[in-house]
Amino acid sequence: MATTSKGVSASYPTHVDINDIHAPTHPDDQYKYSHGLNGVNQPQNNLLVNVLLTTLLLVTIVILVYRVGRRFQAERRHVAAATNPARQAIWATNRWKWLPRLKEHLLYAPLWRNRHNSEIQISSAITFGTLPSRMHTILLLGYFASNLAYCLILPWKSADAPFLVATLRGRSGTLAVLNLIPTILFALRNNPFIWIFHISYDTFNLFHRWLARIVFLEVLAHIAAWLYNTLRVGDWKGAMWIINQAESYKWGLMASIAFLLLTIQTWSPLRHAFYETFLLIHRVLVIHVIIGVYWHLKQHALPQLYWAYIFIAFLAAEYVFRFFRVAYFNTSGLFRGRSITKTTVEALPGEACRLTFHLTRPWTGNPGSHVHVYLPSISFWCSHPFSVAWIEPQPLATESGKLPSSIDDLKFKTTNSTISLVVRARTGMTRSLHTKASFQPNNTLTTWGAIEGPYGGFNSLDSYGTVLLFAGGVGITHQISFVRHLVAGHAGGTAAAQKVVLIWSIRSTDILEWTGQWLDEIMAMRDRKNVLQVIVFVSGRNPDLDTKLLPEGIKVRRGRCNASDVIDAEILDQVGAMVVTVCGPGAFADMVRAAVRRRVSVKNIDFVEESFTY
Structure with missing residues (x-):
């Protein structure tokens, strides 16, 4: 037996069908607002979902138009500068007054002062991650505010509190399932928006984490609304009885617990301290969330079930594509000799x-x-x-002295x-x-x-007359591929680059061995002396450095790299449009970003950062 808040006793049968729970058996007819679609304003839910999707579509169109416009300008500049390298002065100046301000205060701006990718640390072992940029923060706050507003569009004038709470239960549940679609999509390495917008996976992974937190808050609101109407006419024993008897609630409880563990597990200190363990547990918990949400919707035959098919299809397609991609490039088949990488x-x-x-x-x-x-x-x-x-x-080995018989024979194989x-x-x-x-x-x-x-690899630097590549430590691996490409492009007339400056900041000179053989090859490339300059900053103490052992053309400077001084010096002799790229530790990247923001109004300068903050 269970006693309601009004003192009315109620009995719970030992067996119950899920469809029976939709019909209240309790004397208090408000009990019905705890189940199914009773009290849920589904037409309004559908309307607000359409409004949210339309808003997302408009934002997507704006970003796409901006990206296409910038791409078109880069292609136009590339063709003009590559065909007439001597006349690039027109591209060195800013064509629109509003664009430098947009770069300085929005596109390249950190959220607060100069900190963006510098980790927030309370000790060497405990970090709280990084801050999103100003643009990222605006987008995330806007999305959070819209979800909050949609959850609060309720029948407030109604005196019937259970009905209002039931409306919130349906609204928060609907938005939670809808938001699972972009949450899962943005976590995928092969997310098509990466290639459409030329936005890094690191950015989408940031959105993935914050969208997951929004979903978790909506899940909490969904559970709280259900509990309010359930406990209002019953007690905890009755609530647990409903969960035990109804399969839908069991699956929903499993998904909620898994989501709670996901939220705890993704806390930055735990994620970074045990990253490999984090990945394994994260994937297992995500599977539990998806299974729980699917059967929660399935058992009640809720209209949001079709959305579950969408994010399940995304996830399945991602892993199938990745499996065949890995298998294709790393296995040679049964009849090609070596069978694995x-x-x-x-x-x-x-x-x-x-x-x-x-x-x-x-x-x-x-x-x-x-x-x-x-x-x-x-x-x-x-x-x-x-x-x-x-x-x-x-x-591919070919027979010596054999003349080509077709155009295909002339291609490099x-x-x-x-x-x-x-x-x-x-x-x-x-x-x-x-x-x-x-x-x-x-x-x-x-x-x-x-x-x-x-x-x-979608950030082409071929249209810039001046290219500055900053590397901190192992960040040289990202930049050296650009150096090789641009030097070859300059010699072959396929790139606009007339000045390529590689700035590498290291702590000790023994690190030069990481890329020694590759730098030797680059320094031996045709026309390298006319385009490339390599500057190595050694911040640690190393009195035994012998610069004679370094390839010709590499300059070594003692002390820390000051990005502002390097950029200012190159601006004075800038050829065409300039791009500054950086790959390295967070503090180093933030220093370069700040130096670029100080000078974007002086000349036409773009900024590109490569980071792995996940």
């Missing part, structure tokens, strides 16, 4: 490793691309993102490719990788692995 790991000074993947097929990636690396012998479950530093196609990365040893997989390689003969470990990609 061979991986060489070299332990380097400065606690780093050089990974070389000998792929079984031809592989190409744009400058600035990154891949996800699988090394089952080191980390069985997880893949990790790293920038691609160097790609070497392996030419490859049988496979070799790609190289540099990985800094930190914790988890990267630390284990360095330790294992260090104990091998010649500090070299041979194993098998796979790469997934390429990803990114």
